[in-house]
Amino acid sequence: MIETAEDAEDSINTSELHTLGTPPSAFPITYDFITCDVVGIDWQTPTIEDGSDYYYKLFTDGEYHKTYGSYTTETTGFIMVVTEGEEHTIKVIAISYSGAETEEEITFFQEPCPLPTDFERNTDYEVIVTARAQNTYITKESTASFTTTNDYPVHRDITVWEAKLITQDSQYFPGQLNVTYSEELVNFDIDKWVAVNYEITNYSIYNSSVSSSVLSEENYNAIAANKTGYFLIEDNGVDNQLNYEVILETK
Structure with a gap:
């Protein structure tokens, strides 16, 4: 046999x-x-x-x-x-x-396993580290948790000089948000514009200012009530945050 x-x-x-x-x-x-x-x-x-x-x-x-x-x-x-x-x-x-x-x-x-680098902000993460014995393939795991913050570092030099929400009854630029910077826009790039919790994606760029398109009724009222926002900008390859407070203005 x-x-x-x-x-x-x-x-x-x-x-x-x-x-x-x-x-x-x-x-x-x-x-x-x-x-x-x-x-x-x-x-x-x-x-x-x-x-x-x-x-x-x-x-x-x-x-x-x-x-x-x-x-x-x-x-x-x-x-x-x-x-x-x-x-x-x-x-x-x-x-x-x-x-x-x-x-x-x-x-x-x-596929190579990429090391995580691009974490979402204001998010809870759990990291699992696996150790493996070379000869037996027996593995042991260890878990660590962390939460990312929602803020980028604030730029030390570039600031928002003023942010004006033009009232809806104005003759010029009604219902728009106009923002002026302390430097010309050729010196940095805008990555993201946020007013309250609303990202503004449709806007015009000028020498040292930006102007949104006409805001919806909902977004206009939210900005008029909260009056805060921020920009994410890139300066020399580094992401920074510019915070601003909104004032109401009639033109």
Whole structure:
């Protein structure tokens, strides 16, 4: 009785004449990214019509990896360490003890795991750090939580000189918000304009000022009641915040 994969392979290789039986059925391979550099490889248990037992030969990236199996061949997968940012190919050959075989192969690309840098402001985050033993792949996790603030640093030199909300009954610029800066706009870039909780995206730019389009009734009333806002600007590659208070004016 042949009891191991090694015994079966030796028997097949040393036999001068043998008849191949039925090959194992198809067993498509799947993969699952466990961590940035660890992948789980799985497949369904194949069957053989003539009832023969079988074993597996595994190849990773074209190189022989391992032979395993038993009288029951219960193993249908393994875990492997891969290189981030590279393509990997896994080939599994199921070989019956009569010598007939079926081959399955899969290729995947392991994307590099980016380090988080662009965190949303005023948001709760949970960071999970995973440590993995190189030889056993046993992992341990540690969790840390933090909350980002909603403010950027305020620019030390550039300021908002005045922010005027023109009343809706004005003859000129009714229902618009006009803002004047302490410097010309060629010296910095506007990334975002916020009035109360409303982002203003439609506005005209002048030498050292900006003017919104006519505000909706809802946004006009919110700004008239709250009278606060801010700009996010970029100056020499650095994001800064300019806060302002609104005054009402009739023209």
